[in-house]
Amino acid sequence: MQHSVFDHLPWTGKDWGELWSHPGGLPHALLIAGPTGLGKRAFAEAIAARLLCERATRAEPACGQCDACRWFSAGNHPDFRWVIPEADADELPVEEAQAEKSTEKPDKKKSKQIRVEQVRALADFVYVGSHRAKGRVIIVQPAEAMNAAAANSLLKVLEEPPSNIYFILVSDAYRRLLPTLRSRCRIILLNRPEHQVAADWLERQQPEANRLLNITGGMPLSALAAAESGWNKIVPALENSLIDVDQDELSLASAWEILLKNADSFTMEDLITLLQKWLSDLIEYELAGRSRFFVDSAQPMKKLLARTSTSVLLHCYNQLLSARPLANHPLNARLFLEDLAARYLLTFAQRPTSRLQTNRPQAAHS
Numbered sequence: 615m616q617h618s619v620f621d622h623l624p625w626t627g628k629d630w631g632e633l634w635s636h637p638g639g640l641p642h643a644l645l646i647a648g649p650t651g652l653g654k655r656a657f658a659e660a661i662a663a664r665l666l667c668e669r670a671t672r673a674e675p676a677c678g679q680c681d682a683c684r685w686f687s688a689g690n691h692p693d694f695r696w697v698i699p700e701a702d703a704d705e706l707p708v709e710e711a712q713a714e715k716s717t718e719k720p721d722k723k724k725s726k727q728i729r730v731e732q733v734r735a736l737a738d739f740v741y742v743g744s745h746r747a748k749g750r751v752i753i754v755q756p757a758e759a760m761n762a763a764a765a766n767s768l769l770k771v772l773e774e775p776p777s778n779i780y781f782i783l784v785s786d787a788y789r790r791l792l793p794t795l796r797s798r799c800r801i802i803l804l805n806r807p808e809h810q811v812a813a814d815w816l817e818r819q820q821p822e823a824n825r826l827l828n829i830t831g832g833m834p835l836s837a838l839a840a841a842e843s844g845w846n847k848i849v850p851a852l853e854n855s856l857i858d859v860d861q862d863e864l865s866l867a868s869a870w871e872i873l874l875k876n877a878d879s880f881t882m883e884d885l886i887t888l889l890q891k892w893l894s895d896l897i898e899y900e901l902a903g904r905s906r907f908f909v910d911s912a913q914p915m916k917k918l919l920a921r922t923s924t925s926v927l928l929h930c931y932n933q934l935l936s937a938r939p940l941a942n943h944p945l946n947a948r949l950f951l952e953d954l955a956a957r958y959l960l961t962f963a964q965r966p967t968s969r970l971q972t973n974r975p976q977a978a979h980s
């Protein structure tokens with residue numbers, strides 16, 4: 615028996631029920647939105663499977679046993695298409711594909727956009743009748759990866775959709791989509807799980823991942839992915855490096871460099887994201903006496919706060935924001951790290967405000 619998406623991701627059960635009991639029925643275009651790590655893609659796939667399934671009725675999930683369900687899970691149902699950026703093609707959520715997932719780094723030349731040619735290439739699929747009786751389904755993911763021409767091309771189809779065709783757009787950042795495109799879709803903002811629901815779910819998947827639930831903003835699939843990428847070791851090591859503010863910037867930069875070199879799954883951008891979370895925790899701890907991401911670090915945070923102030927922390931936070939666009943292609947990665955490290959350490963210098971304006975060279979990007 616097939617597990618339904620809400621057995622699999624229990625927090626999606628309410629959204630699933632509402633979707634199928636909507637008085638307007640199912641529209642031609644759905645937009646599944648919400649932050650990364652909620653299970654939007656799995657939810658979209660469950661809808662697609664249910665639409666194509668030849669046995670399920672109403673709000674039942676796909677049966678998992680009929681021909682249509684078998685083709686769908688094997689990734690070759692003739693009435694189903696993925697539209698994804700070329701760069702993501704290796705990540706198609708077909709079980710076999712995942713099992714054989716290559717450890718090679720993605721080819722940088724592959725486009726991260728969904729191009730207009732990909733949308734135009736759907737014409738035959740969209741305007742020709744379905745192979746089976748259940749209609750045709752297209753998942754576009756992530757929808758915000760469509761460039762302007764692709765989005766306009768899709769909009770034309772959605773303005774006069776052929777019967778029995780369903781578009782399911784999936785987006786982490788749906789406000790970036792063309793308003794005209796959004797207005798053609800029914801938007802489903804997937805509910806976030808309660809912390810305990812997410813924690814219980816992770817406990818069943820991979821108990822180790824629970825330690826990463828807070829750091830990933832309470833998003834269970836992000837926590838699971840992080841655990842599978844070895845973040846259970848990376849995060850405590852990073853934490854240790856951040857607690858020791860008496861080291862010099864060279865040794866702090868080296869500590870970060872080692873983390874980056876040892877794990878493909880930990881990028882410069884991830885480092886900046888975690889630094890920002892650390893700083894925002896410090897600020898929140900100072901202002902409200904609690905933290906959100908590094909919840910087990912109350913004691914070291916207390917010590918750090920004695921050496922700085924909210925305004926200096928904010929200053930450092932803003933510097934990270936401006937460094938962020940450079941994170942994926944710094945001119946010199948080592949200098950970039952040293953610069954970040956120096957800025958971080960200055961935040962905890964004894965009289966930080968008087969020293970902030972002084973002689974730190976802008977090593978990485980000058």
Ligand SMILES: [Zn+2]
Binds near residue numbers: 666669670680
């Ligand atoms: Zn079925």
